[in-house]
Amino acid sequence: MINIYEDINKLEAALRQTDEFKVLKDTVEAVRADEEATRLFTNFRDIQMKLQQKQMNGEELQEDELIFAQKAAQLAQSSPKILAMLEAEMALSKVIEEVNRILVKPIQSLYDGL
Amino acid sequence: MINIYEDINKLEAALRQTDEFKVLKDTVEAVRADEEATRLFTNFRDIQMKLQQKQMNGEELQEDELIFAQKAAQLAQSSPKILAMLEAEMALSKVIEEVNRILVKPIQSLYDGL
Numbered sequence: 001m002i003n004i005y006e007d008i009n010k011l012e013a014a015l016r017q018t019d020e021f022k023v024l025k026d027t028v029e030a031v032r033a034d035e036e037a038t039r040l041f042t043n044f045r046d047i048q049m050k051l052q053q054k055q056m057n058g059e060e061l062q063e064d065e066l067i068f069a070q071k072a073a074q075l076a077q078s079s080p081k082i083l084a085m086l087e088a089e090m091a092l093s094k095v096i097e098e099v100n101r102i103l104v105k106p107i108q109s110l111y112d113g114l
Numbered sequence: 115m116i117n118i119y120e121d122i123n124k125l126e127a128a129l130r131q132t133d134e135f136k137v138l139k140d141t142v143e144a145v146r147a148d149e150e151a152t153r154l155f156t157n158f159r160d161i162q163m164k165l166q167q168k169q170m171n172g173e174e175l176q177e178d179e180l181i182f183a184q185k186a187a188q189l190a191q192s193s194p195k196i197l198a199m200l201e202a203e204m205a206l207s208k209v210i211e212e213v214n215r216i217l218v219k220p221i222q223s224l225y226d227g228l
């Protein structure tokens with residue numbers, strides 16, 4: 001693992017220099033600078049996290065909880081600043097997925113023909 | 115995305131040089147060279163994949179299916195060659211998780227205090 005850390009850290013530095021990272025940073029800052037957007041976003045995120053926690057605990061989600069979460073999501077996305085941030089999150093997620101796709105490919109190839 | 119590919123590819127090359135990758139390669143080859151181990155492993159994997167597919171489609175898994183999958187897993191793990199391969203998979207997964215932990219950390223930090 002020792003040699004690989006240098007390459008991980010270089011990639012991490014390169015990732016922070018991508019347009020995708022910079023756009024996310026700017027859009028998060030725009031939300032943070034806006035009290036109303038911050039309130040809508042943190043409300044939405046806290047509800048999401050609670051539901052995810054319940055799901056991970058194997059608890060069944062009630063219909064009213066799902067409707068409530070959906071309404072909080074719609075409300076959050078009615079803010080252009082939050083919407084821009086969520087779009088930036090998705091764009092950066094695609095970069096991370098691409099990294100994983102490339103890293104995992106030689107591992108998957110080991111099983112070729114099995 | 116153009117500049118980052120160089121760093122992703124360097125990391126991918128470094129990953130293929132880790133002990134974890136080499137051990138997985140060797141243990142997969144040992145399974146592949148053994149007809150009985152190959153049969154037990156592919157049987158186990160095919161059952162696992164079918165159940166995962168069902169789960170992703172939102173279909174409920176039947177108890178007899180789960181018991182069947184568990185038995186196939188136990189049978190596969192009775193082979194020392196398969197067991198060594200599964201342990202090598204887990205060790206390499208930890209490396210990939212560590213990469214993701216390091217890459218995602220600056221992204222998570224953007225939300226600090228929100």
Ligand SMILES: [Ca+2]
Pocket residue numbers: 034035036037
């Ligand atoms: Ca405002």
Ligand SMILES: [Ca+2]
Pocket residue numbers: 148149150151
């Ligand atoms: Ca044998």
